[in-house]
Amino acid sequence: MPIYSFEDSIPACFASDEHSCLSISDLHYKDGACSLKWDFxxxxxxxxxxxxxxxxxxxxxxSQARDSFAVWIYNPVPRAGCLSFEFGRGDQIDCRFExxxxxxxxxxxxxAFERDMQGMPHPDMDTLTIRTPKEAACGTLFIDQLMLNTPIDPRFHTRDFQAPFVNKGADISANAHWLALYAFEQLKPLSELPLSITREQADVHMRMNRRFEELFCPKRVVxxxxxxxLQRRFDDYGIVRRENxxxxxxxxxxxxxxxxPSQKAELKVMANSEMLSEISQFLMDxxxxxxxxxxxxxxxxxxxxFLDTLDHLDDQGWTYGSSQGTVHHFGYNFRDYYPAVFLMRDLLKEAxxxxxxxxxxxxYSGAGRIHTPLADVEGNIDIFNTTLHGMLASLLxxxxxxxxxxxxxxxxxxxxQSLSPARGLRAAYKIDGSAYHHVNHYPAYAVGGxxxxxxxxxxxxxxxxxxxxEAHGALRxxxxxxxxxxxxxxWLLSLAARHPTGKWALDPEPFIYLAQSGTPDGTKEVDQEVAAAAMRLLEPCEHIEAVxxxxxxxxAPEPDPSGHWTMNYAALAIHRRGSWLAGMRGxxxxxxxxxxxxxxxxYGRYISHGHLQILSHGEPINNxxxxxxxxxxxxxxxxxxxxVHKPIEALRSDVRNVDTFSGFEEMLLSDETFAGGLHLEGRNGMFAMKLHEHPKYEGSHRARKSAFFFDDRIIxxxxxxxxxxxxxxTETTLFQAHLPDPGDPIWVNGAAPISEFPYKEQVQLNSAAWMLDNKGNGYYLPAGQALAVSRTTQHSKHQATGADTQGNFTAAWLEHGMAPKEGRYEYAILVGADCEAIEAFSLQMQxxxxxxxRVLRQDRSAHIxxxxxxxxIAxxxxxxxxxxxxxxxxxxxxxxMVMIRExxxxxIVSAVDPDLRLYEGLEEDQYDEHGLQKEVSVYSRQWVHAESMTHTMRMRLKGQWAxxxxxxxxxIVRCDIASTVVELACKEAIPHEFVLLRAPRIAEV
Structure with missing residues (x-):
């Protein structure tokens, strides 16, 4: 379809009534250098x-894109009434909007024709009629970049004061935090207006102003x-004043x-536009x-x-009540605007x-959202990251x-309310410390939040x-x-989501600000635990005045954390000793x-299939x-x-746009509820999951996996x-590690290092064996398993582009053969080992x-x-x-999962039901007529916002306990000489830890 930009002449298909005049004008334009001037x-x-x-x-x-109409209108002066856009066949109107x-x-x-317009669009429509308001006398409008029909993602249309009927469903969608600006502005205050403002309140406001300025206005020499x-940048914007x-x-x-899509590159060149992010950064500078x-x-x-740029921004429609067609993800491009104008508030008042x-x-900050009924408030990391400071600045x-x-x-x-622990899979922070975005624990977004x-x-x-x-505590x-x-x-690669670069990292600065915000109860001006954490995270070269x-x-800086932590809202177990970290995720x-x-x-389909990573090397330690x-x-x-080890091309994801709740993305769900971890006394712990791959790729693939973490041992x-x-x-990977030097050795069952490159060995273990990788981790392997070891140049694909890549790696894995049935494995890792240590460990295991x-049980029902x-015993x-x-x-x-230490x-007993219990039974719309699970968008699931249901779990222990x-x-619901029955009210997959005392004579209840 043609896009009308009105650069040279009036298109032949455009005509006006006899009392109007159409011409080409260079006084206003939205792309190129001209627009259509309509004197009506x-x-x-x-x-x-x-x-x-x-x-x-x-x-x-x-694609879920919907056919839509798009147009830009310049109005020199505000006027009552609405333009009417009528689409039809000749004189017959099929659909319209105002x-x-x-x-x-x-x-x-x-x-969007189907969703947003009145009437019923017809495929044979061949006429657009634009009518002036009934209330209007004579006047002038300018029209540019008119698209009779263009496909647009149905999530992105954004309503505003000019078109408040557009995409009303966006007000409650996953993108609502960006798109619901019109709805936020309709909210009314929930509380009464105070009668007056006190001197103390005014002083507090001044103190907050000073702190806000300190954040964004560093002292410097101009x-x-x-x-x-700055002058060169300003000149590049081409801002001039002409004819008022x-x-x-x-x-x-x-x-x-x-x-x-086919015209995007050409049209971007023709538009010759400046990016909003550049303009907001210029204002800030x-x-x-x-x-x-x-x-x-x-x-x-x-x-x-500054004033010319601000006026141009306003004239371009970046102003109150305008949504620019869409404002999805705009916060990243506008966040410098708020502190810039705050710093210039006195100048702006004067002008x-x-x-x-x-x-x-x-x-644009959506500050009206502060009047949302608290029961409906959901935290959002995008808002914390990009517009929260704008909200506060707009009030200050x-x-x-x-x-x-x-x-x-x-x-x-x-x-x-936004910071308090959120129910279900709502954002942003969970009772276990998970930080949610995209309906999961997501550090890459959390760090910005x-x-x-x-x-x-x-x-x-x-x-x-x-x-x-409570809110301060949850964020903390x-x-x-x-x-x-x-x-x-x-952070751990299993937490990388769609960013498996290994380079994403936390920022110590939030620790510094939170430490200076005091303790959650407000009794201390400095939170010493958070301060100590910040001091450990800072590098010696990073000098911070607060330190x-x-x-x-x-x-003093805290020592490296040591212990075991459970984050079941992330299906994550964390185990640390000394300077190393081991984490497992499902x-x-x-x-x-x-x-x-x-x-x-x-190619990251398997990134959370029981991924067990050891982060232990580097200065500082890194992936x-x-x-x-x-x-x-x-x-x-x-x-x-x-x-299932597949050729690299077969591993590439087939990314689809499965519904109107999502874009082109893949976020596959299992049908299993059992995945997570447990800790005991904050020191040791475990992880277990029922692995069932989604049928989109390999729906027959299943396994029951567990790992038990005790000090430096992982079973x-x-x-x-x-x-x-x-x-x-089908394989279970023990390790895969880059070889900076192809000669970096590994050891397999002997004192002689293996530095040969390339090297490959496959062996059936008739007796127990041990290995040592090139990162100082030892592996104990019981007999009866098939082991494969590789040291070679691996050829792969770039995770984002699919371009060819290669690198030198060593790897080891256990082989389960083709189409395995009742496959199994057992191995133990000794973290931070050398040859002597892992060999001694192996001998002790004999x-x-x-x-x-000791493995007490290993079958379908239990790993003990x-x-x-x-x-x-775990x-x-x-x-x-x-x-x-x-x-x-x-x-x-x-x-x-249960752990008991005598x-x-x-x-000392710890137990958990790892099922988050957000819904019961099966969701019929996740399954096809053959009973196979379909790909659905997690954003389309109503249970995402459901509260975790409480489940009563019963355990029976041998003997009498109190x-x-x-x-x-x-x-304790029953206790006799033979056994004690304990009930636990399980919710949110939070572990219960309790202590029982031996009670030789307790009356039966």
Whole structure:
């Protein structure tokens, strides 16, 4: 379909009524250098006689894009009424919509024919009629970039004051935090207006202003070079004033979602637009320079450039009430705008722009959302990252009035609710420290959220507007958790989602701001635990003024964390000793297995199939030095996973746009509920999952996997490995590690190192064996398994582009053959070992008297391991079982994980039901007529926002036991000489830990 940009002449298919005049004008334009000028009279109209090209949406299409109309309209003066756009066949109108003219400047509308217009669109439509408002007399409008029909992602159309009927469903969609600006502006305050503002409140506002300025206006010297640089940037925008109008290059978001794919490159060149992010950064740079110079000559120049750019931005439609067709993800491009105008608030007031600017700040930051009923509030990391500071700035910039007090108090309550532990899979922070985005724990987004929210926590700390204690505590737990699953700053690859680069890392700065925000209860100005964590994370070269103060207070950097942590909202187990970190992750019917886009993580299907990574090497410790390197990585072989090893091209994801709730992305769910971890006394722990791959690729592939973490020992078990693939082998990967030097040795069952390259060996283990990889991790392998070892140049594909890559790697895996049935494995890892240590470990395992661990049971129903050194038995109970009879545990009525450590007459017990229990039974729409699970968007699932259901779990223990103390969710329901029955109220897959005392004579209840 043609796109009308009106550069040279009026298209032949355009005509107006006899009282109107159409011409080409260079006074206003949205692309190129001209637009269509329409001088109209009463009851005027334009007709465009051209096939519209509309086609009804076909279900099952590769893309969910909907045919839409798009146009830009420049209005020199606001006027009452609406333009009417009528689409039909000749004089017969099939569908229509109205466009309000109560504005000045450029505005646009993206309107989907089927969803947003009145009437019923028809494929044979060949006429568009644009009619002036009934209320209008004569006047002038300018039209540009008119598209009769263009396919647009149905999630992106955004309603505003000109087109409030567009895509109303976006107000409650996954993109609502971007797109619901119009809905936010309709919300009314939830509380009464205070009668007055106190002197104390005004003083608090001044203190918050100072803190906000400190964040965004560093002290600096403004040089002539700075001025020249800013002038060059300003000149490039082409901003001039002519005939009471301001002109310049169009200002756009970078997405160009409304351009037809085949014409996008050409149209972007023709538009000659400037990116919104560049404009907002320019405003920020100009504001910082203005605030850092007292030279009047420079201030005059900076003032003029700032105001001209701000006026041009407003004229371009980046102003109150305008949504630019779409504002999805715009926050990343606009976030410099808010502090820039805040720093220039006195200038703006003097120039008469402050009220207009404050309204624009409020609109684009979505500050109206603070009046959302608290029960409906959901946190969002995108907002924390990109617009939270804009929300606060739009309130701080207000005059000191009772209304400002009410708004700031509403902001406090809204932010508190946003930060508090969220139910179900809602964002943003969970009771276990998980940080949610895209309906899963997502550190790559969480780090930006922390960077955005913690400075604002600092600004409002110690004031009546500080967040509530529970909210502060939830944010604190999530931030501190990030330094547990990261080492030193880079997080586990299993948490990489669609960014498997190994380079993403936490930022110490949020720890600094949160430490300076005080303790959650508000009793201390510095949170010493968070401060100590920040000090450990900082490098010696990173000098922070706050650290000097903390040292003078006697605060020292924390030691490397040591212990075991469970994060079942992430299906994640974390185990740390000394300087190393081991983490294992899975997925379930609630938590997707992978996130893949058309240009990201194309081969990462197996990234959470029981991925067990050890992060232990580097200065500081990092993924690459610990063995991961993207170039040449075999995407089939994530350590710890059990996978069907496929040719690289067969492993590439087939990314689809499955519904209107999602874009082109893959986020596959299992149908299993059993995945997660458990810890005991915060020291040791375990992980277990029922692995079932989604039928999109290999629906017959299943396994039951577990890992048990005791100090420096990790015991890994697998059973019931099965699939129907008789072409590709099934494997369990022990390790895959990059070889910086091809001669870096490994050891296999002997004192002689293996440095040969290339090298490959496959061996059936008739007796137990041991290995040592090139990262100092030892592996003990019982007899009866097939081991393969490789040292070679691997050829692979780039995760984002599919380009060829290669690299030198060593790897080892256990082979299960083609189409295995009842496959199994057992191995143990000794972390931080050398040849002597792993060889000694292997020798000790040959005798029950000296063995470090014993496998007490390994079958479909249970994996049970005893760690002899800690006198702990750990149970991965995949099924309810009334005949366990192992150790102190006799029965459980729920698939669960249990750990029991015996200490004299005490049992220290920990147990968890790893099922998040967000819904019961099966979802019929996830299955086809053959009972096979279909690919669905997780965003389309109603249970995403459901609260975890409480489940009562019963355990039967041998002998008589009494509780050491009463605990919530725990009770002994029966106790006699033979057994004790315990009930646990399980919810949110949170472990229960309790202590039982031996009770030789307790009356039967």
């Amino acid at each position: 009279a009463e009851h005027s109209f334009i007709t465009v006689r051209q096939p519209i090209g509309y086609r009804p949406f076909q279900k099952g299409s590769i 466009f309000s003219l109560e504005y000045q400047g450029w505005r646009t509308a993206w309107v 040089t002539q070079e700075d001025m020249d640089r 109008a301001i002109l310049g290059r169009p200002i756009e978001l970078p997405f160009f979602d409304h351009f037809p 100009t504001a910082v320079c203005f605030r850092n110079t007292e030279q009047e000559r420079l201030q005059v120049k900076l003032r003029a450039m 008469g722009r402050l009220e207009r600017t404050q309204r624009t700040m409020r609109w 910039i207000m005059d000191d009035t009772p209304e400002k007090v009410r708004e700031l108090l509403a902001f406090r309550d809204w932010l508190s 922390f960077q955005g929210v913690t400075p604002m926590m600092y600004v409002i700390s110690g004031t009546p507007y500080r967040v509530h204690e 737990k999530a931030l501190l958790a990030m330094r547990l699953y990261s080492n030193k700053r880079e 000097d103060r903390w040292l003078s207070m006697g605060i 997925h379930s019917r609630y938590l997707w297995a992978n996130e893949t886009y058309v240009n990201a993580n194309l 690459e030095d610990s063995g991961y390197r993207q170039e040449g990585w075999d995407w089939n072989r994530w350590p710890g996973t059990t996978t 890994c078990l697998g059973t019931d490995i099965e699939n129907d693939n008789d072409v590709c082998p 005798s029950p008297e000296t063995a470090a661990y 391991v005893q760690d002899t050194r800690s006198q702990t 149970y991965a109970l995949f099924e309810a079982d009334d005949a366990i009879h192992t150790g102190h545990l006799s029965a459980v009525d729920t698939p669960s 200490e004299g007459d005490r049992l 509780a050491q103390k009463d605990m919530p969710g725990f009770r």
